[in-house]
Amino acid sequence: MTVKELTEALSLEVLTMPEPDREITGGYAGDLLSWVMGRARSGDAWVTIMTNMNVVAVASLADTACVVIAEAAEIDAGIVERAESQGINLLRSADPIFAACSRIAAACGL
Amino acid sequence: MTEGIRFHYDVDGDNFTSAGEASVNVKKKLRQMGFDPDVIRRVSIAMYEGEINMVIHADGGEADVEVLSDKIIITLADKGPGIPDIEQAMQEGFSTAPDNIRSLGFGAGMGLPNMKRYTDSLEIESEVGVGTTVRMTVNV
Ligand SMILES: Nc1ncnc2c1ncn2[C@@H]1O[C@H](COP(=O)(O)OP(=O)(O)OP(=O)(O)O)[C@@H](O)[C@H]1O
Numbered sequence: 433m434t435v436k437e438l439t440e441a442l443s444l445e446v447l448t449m450p451e452p453d454r455e456i457t458g459g460y461a462g463d464l465l466s467w468v469m470g471r472a473r474s475g476d477a478w479v480t481i482m483t484n485m486n487v488v489a490v491a492s493l494a495d496t497a498c499v500v501i502a503e504a505a506e507i508d509a510g511i512v513e514r515a516e517s518q519g520i521n522l523l524r525s526a527d528p529i530f531a532a533c534s535r536i537a538a539a540c541g542l
Numbered sequence: 543m544t545e546g547i548r549f550h551y552d553v554d555g556d557n558f559t560s561a562g563e564a565s566v567n568v569k570k571k572l573r574q575m576g577f578d579p580d581v582i583r584r585v586s587i588a589m590y591e592g593e594i595n596m597v598i599h600a601d602g603g604e605a606d607v608e609v610l611s612d613k614i615i616i617t618l619a620d621k622g623p624g625i626p627d628i629e630q631a632m633q634e635g636f637s638t639a640p641d642n643i644r645s646l647g648f649g650a651g652m653g654l655p656n657m658k659r660y661t662d663s664l665e666i667e668s669e670v671g672v673g674t675t676v677r678m679t680v681n682v
């Protein structure tokens with residue numbers, strides 16, 4: 433499933449979606465950035481409540497398909513612009529992490 | 543053998559919001575040069591971990607990347623406090639990161655283990671009170 437299809441299937445809030453056709457091939461949840469760097473795979477939907485600027489760099493380097501901010505967490509200023517310029521899909525869900533992950537897994541058939 | 547292509551970056555020690563810029567830039571350059579996505583990912587993640595370590599633990603430093611025909615060499619050098627026990631620092635979960643850094647999502651003690659995992663060689667030279675130099679190689 434593509435990122436755009438996921439946002440439609442789950443009515444996720446789109447903060448920015450510069451790469452709507454990116455395919456989601458897996459998922460990873462976590463807030464400790466070095467764990468994400470070590471364990472997330474390229475093409476994962478990354479679910480987190482971490483919302484500072486470093487999230488954009490980690491998503492870019494780990495090459496995740498999208499970032500899903502759970503719990504409708506407030507994001508720091510400037511992040512959306514940074515994500516957009518780096519081609520990072522940044523989405524937001526009102527669900528807590530566990531619910532967000534299980535819904536994403538069901539929608540993507542993971 | 544032909545001379546490699548070199549990139550040099552000064553890594554600012556007190557700017558967390560721009561931390562990682564050198565690694566993101568290297569990723570972009572390697573992509574333009576047509577490298578395999580897996581190689582790009584390994585190089586840029588390992589470099590990012592080292593770059594962030596210089597920002598968090600050593601008040602910044604310098605990053606050099608050399609792209610050769612058969613490998614990519616990343617050198618990160620700082621004049622920070624040094625690492626008293628490298629073996630201990632390499633262990634998963636060991637971290638001296640302060641609380642304000644942890645609240646940003648760093649300090650899991652996984653950076654150096656990731657650097658080892660994603661590269662073909664990792665050498666650390668460090669002297670307490672003098673600084674740390676990390677040299678990593680990823681074979682192409
Ligand atoms: N350039 C450096 N200068 C001084 N000390 C360092 C340097 N790099 C690493 N260290 C020391 O080694 C420890 C382990 O580093 P490592 O990158 O594995 O974890 P971390 O940076 O604490 O957390 P994480 O990388 O998971 O966010 C650090 O907490 C720090 O004490």
Ligand SMILES: [Mg+2]
Pocket residue numbers: 466591594595649652653654
């Ligand atoms: Mg680290």
